Amino acid sequence: MASGTLREAAELIFRHAVSAVDPCRCVHSHLSRTNELLKAGPREYRLDDFTRILVVGAGKASAPMARAVEEILGNRITDGLVCVKYGHTDVLKRVQLREAAHPVPDEAGVIAAREMLDLMKNVDERTLVICLLSGGGSALFVSPAEGITLADKMETTKLLLASGADISAVNTVRKHLSAVKGGRFAAAAAPATLLTLVLSDVIGDPLDVIASGPTSPDPGTYADARAVLKSYGLLERVPRSVREALEKGAGGAKPETPKPGDPLFRSVQNLIVGNNRQALTAGRAKAAELGFNTMVLSSRLRGEAREIARVFAATAFEIREMNEPVAAPACVLAGGETTVTLRGSGKGGRNQEMALAFALEISGLENVLLLSGGTDGNDGPTDAAGAFAHGKTLFAGSGKGLSASDYLARNDSYHFFEPLGDLLITGPTRTNVMDIQVLLVR
Structure with missing residues (x-):
């Protein structure tokens, strides 16, 4: 494996993957x-x-x-x-x-x-x-469709994004407005x-x-869009014009x-x-060039970011203890688009949240690092693409008076990683093929 830190290697792999798209x-x-x-x-x-x-x-x-x-x-x-x-x-x-x-x-x-x-x-x-x-x-x-204002669409979009709905569900509603x-x-x-x-x-x-x-x-269909809002408990919370438009459409009063x-x-x-698979393929080649035994886990990751973090943590422990599913020095790549259900009023994005949840799971584990980043250079409403997390992240946070579990509870991952210097800052990449995770175990 080439010399250098795991952080340097992870960022090289990530940037190479992004350049491929x-x-x-x-x-x-x-x-x-x-x-x-x-x-x-x-x-x-x-x-x-x-x-x-x-x-x-x-x-x-x-x-x-x-x-x-x-x-x-x-x-x-x-x-x-x-x-x-x-x-x-x-x-x-x-x-x-x-x-x-x-x-x-x-x-x-x-x-x-x-x-x-x-x-x-x-x-x-x-x-x-x-x-x-x-x-x-x-x-x-x-x-906006006839009878719906931009403000109505903005409010509906905000509610959907905060609900944890995936992009397919969000866009089912958007298409019918x-x-x-x-x-x-x-x-x-x-x-x-x-x-x-x-x-x-x-x-x-x-x-x-x-x-x-x-x-x-x-x-x-309009009925599908209405069902999305209902399943996330939003049907009575969206603007009246949105609810009425979907109901009229579901009843056949508006053209599909x-x-x-x-x-x-x-x-x-x-x-x-x-697409994301194209980026991961390039990332795999770069990781191999750096001397890692490399595998692509999936280009279809979805679900709550903090739950997916547990999968990466379990994989890290498995590599360390059993050299499975790939032997150390190992690079496990994945991509997709996770979601975050907002529980607090902090600042962050799905990649930063995943990194923070990962840090909580692997605290103290040496020579392990996860980079989770958005290929567009923006993770949520922040200037960061994502974040780096490793076995000493929690100790570094404690040294600055930061409690990782408290910051995670209020969805405030940005303000946890910022003082540690562990945010991934790329600026706008002018591409977008969802997110990429780089797990390195040495």
Whole structure:
């Protein structure tokens, strides 16, 4: 194993994994042009069949994705606009850039969505629309359905995020409160040819869930959305307009989202260009290069962050005692998206919470470290991507008068790790394929 600390090794592995899902590189690997022939995955498009090419999109990675499309198509692009999270910008020449709030939407996102819908008003059969979607698209591509205000959607989103609902459940509701989600943007773009390039931030890469599926058929229903709110005890807590909209839809008084088999999707291609598994594969190669015996546990981790932390702790003990499931020096990689049910009013995110819960489980265990980080560089409403935890974390905290169990109880992991210098700070990475965990045992 190469010299250096476990912390240095873990960060090298994490950053290498993130670099493998650079949005610009991902687009170039799936979209190419030879003269007047544009190839997108298995499909080909004759550019001389189109008089206009429009580029739209939303998500944390949409700006570098748009830059890649500009590099490929150049002045063939007629017009375009993408909306990104504040600070996740890039230098674009032909596609306009808008910034808006995430994870709770704001008015800037509404305006950007309106501008994209305006671009669709005059499309025809000789228009090619290229849509660029990535993590964060649900909040950044926001157009409340008739009768619902932005404030109503913001309140509903906040309640869902605080409830511990996973992204699939959250987006089931979002799709039925929107004029663009759940395949409705595909309907707005008809009769144009629609090519959507997707950087996945959802477990299993379900096209109808990523960015709430604006260009994908929606198998869910108003009744499903209502059931989500009911299952999390939110049906009577959401704004009245939201509750009434879902009830009307479930009763057949409002048109459903476009479903699988709808003819409008015959001219739509949705193509995944990058995902969490791709990042983990790169991380595994880097760990092996550093001399670790390496395995990928899963790219589908879900559940409460503090419960998943116990799985990593048990794995660390198993490696130390039995050299299973992989012998030390070991690197166990995993990815996915966990959740946090808010019990306190502290500051943190799911990755910091996982790291803190892990530290409580392995206190005193030497030569063990967990890095848990968000590939987008933002863990919850903080400037940290995640945190590092090891066997001496609790002792370091005690030395500064910090009780790990107290900070975990009030969901205040950020303020526990900050004075220890154990936050992972990357800044915006301009990509997003969920989270990555790096467990090292020496």
